[in-house]
Amino acid sequence: MLAKELISDIVPSLKTSDTGADALNWMEVFRVSHLPIVNNKVFLGLISDTDIYDLNATDEPLGNHKLSLAQPYVFEYQHIYDVIEITARLKLTLVPVLSNNKEYLGVITQNDLLLKFSELIAAQTPGGIIEIQVEPRDYALSEISRIVEDSDAKILSLYVSQPQVGEQFKITIKLNRVDISVVVNAFERYGYKIKSTYVSDPKVDDTTRRNFEALMKYLSI
Numbered sequence: 001m002l003a004k005e006l007i008s009d010i011v012p013s014l015k016t017s018d019t020g021a022d023a024l025n026w027m028e029v030f031r032v033s034h035l036p037i038v039n040n041k042v043f044l045g046l047i048s049d050t051d052i053y054d055l056n057a058t059d060e061p062l063g064n065h066k067l068s069l070a071q072p073y074v075f076e077y078q079h080i081y082d083v084i085e086i087t088a089r090l091k092l093t094l095v096p097v098l099s100n101n102k103e104y105l106g107v108i109t110q111n112d113l114l115l116k117f118s119e120l121i122a123a124q125t126p127g128g129i130i131e132i133q134v135e136p137r138d139y140a141l142s143e144i145s146r147i148v149e150d151s152d153a154k155i156l157s158l159y160v161s162q163p164q165v166g167e168q169f170k171i172t173i174k175l176n177r178v179d180i181s182v183v184v185n186a187f188e189r190y191g192y193k194i195k196s197t198y199v200s201d202p203k204v205d206d207t208t209r210r211n212f213e214a215l216m217k218y219l220s221i
Contacts, residue, residue: 003083003097004076006116007106011094013038016063020052023062032093036107037062037069043096043104045069073098076105080116083108121174122156128180129198132187133168147190148175151183170195 013036014023023035027049037044047069052058055065073096074083083095087110094107118124132144139160148155157174175183184197 001080001116001120002076003074003078003080003095003108004105006080006083006108006112007097008094008109008112009106011035011107011109013104013107014047014062015039016044017061019061020055020058023047023052024049024058030109031111032109034093036094036096036104037067038104041103043071043073043098043102045071046092046096072096074108075100080113080120083113084117087113120157121159125156125174125176126178127156127175128178128183130173130175130180130184130187131195131197132171132173133193133195134171135168136162136166139169139171143190144171144173147186148173148183151186153177153180153183 011030011032012026014026016037016039026035027033033050034046034048036046045067047062047067051067051069057065070090072086072090072092074086076097076099086092087095092110094109095113096107097105099105141158144158145155154176155173156176159172161170161172162168163170177183178199180197180199184194187194
């Protein structure tokens with residue numbers, strides 16, 4: 001999933017002729033704390049609500065002020081993981097997207113990013129979760145997949161984290177079945193350390209699904 005596929009078609013950009021009050025109004029409407037300033041497809045930078053309040057002149061055009069604008073962005077061909085990284089690292093509510101020749105294309109909002117990432121990790125699909133720990137030298141995706149499939153299950157999503165360089169990998173596996181006891185037993189037979197498991201009650205799953213759908217509906221307003 002690439003950045004160009006995540007661009008919002010409703011969040012506007014600002015011009016230097018817009019006032020701080022205009023910017024704050026748009027931020028409130030779209031529930032964001034940042035907006036891009038763009039003139040003739042040239043991305044000038046992001047302005048935050050804090051920046052605007054610090055100006056102490058919300059009724060004046062933004063261009064009347066000497067602005068020190070942050071310029072975070074991703075290119076249209078970058079992966080969703082790159083978008084997530086810059087959003088989390090800089091605590092942004094949206095990320096500007098530029099074309100190969102650095103023309104402004106639009107923004108990806110934090111809310112849209114959350115929705116797409118939930119689809120990427122199969123968050124809405126019922127199933128159990130297993131977390132295992134392995135030494136980096138012992139990590140073999142082919143073996144993990146074989147163990148799962150030999151247990152009559154499928155991997156819906158899998159991601160690997162390593163708290164510190166040299167430490168064990170933590171592998172989180174989302175499966176397509178709620179009863180994961182057979183898979184857990186298989187991993188233990190092969191010597192894998194099971195860190196934790198999450199098995200949802202069907203009633204809880206249904207409640208979680210409804211809550212998730214309600215959250216997504218709220219975020220899309």
